[in-house]
Amino acid sequence: QQQVKQSPQSLIVQKGGISIINCAYENTAFDYFPWYQQFPGKGPALLIAIRPDVSEKKEGRFTISFNKSAKQFSLHIMDSQPGDSATYFCAARGYSSASKIIFGSGTRLSIRP
């Protein structure tokens, strides 16, 4: 119940296309859903995050869509660029101050020029 399931494991998208990464969770106590971007040999960086009181959050070319009833959320990267090639992790955290963040298994995204 603590898991966050992420798919696909890897993804190849043409430059200019839309990259879509999906995550699903079971624990209804989760109330914060961040996405992290990690380049090879570097630590992850917080990219964008959403709370379940909204269905969508957009920052530039990055959009999180959130479906509370289905317990699913996804990251959309519009107009994907070669510089977006990285590993992306979804995550979730409960509202309790004692809750720890749970990471998905990651998606390796490659953008073909």
Added chain:
Amino acid sequence: DGGITQSPKYLFRKEGQNVTLSCEQNLNHDAMYWYRQDPGQGLRLIYYSQIVNDFQKGDIAEGYSVSREKKESFPLTVTSAQKNPTAFYLCASSGRDSSNQPQHFGDGTRLSIL
């Protein structure tokens, strides 16, 4: 520039040896974390500390130890009891208003067995 510094970048461990990974932050963050990253897996929490002189076990603490004597520093020791230590180790920190959510990560230490 504020950030997290992990050292060394690469580390090799011999059988039966303890090794210590360094993590220093100058962000004035209260909370610090250690994660382990294996290929094809998400980040798994080893230990975390929300305040100086206090720390808690994460999901995979066995074979590891930490200390938090200073706010800026959170070293991780991989002991000989950790039988499969080969992994990428990441240190992170977060401010007081970001409870349990790592905000900033270091660039990691890659540990291998000799």
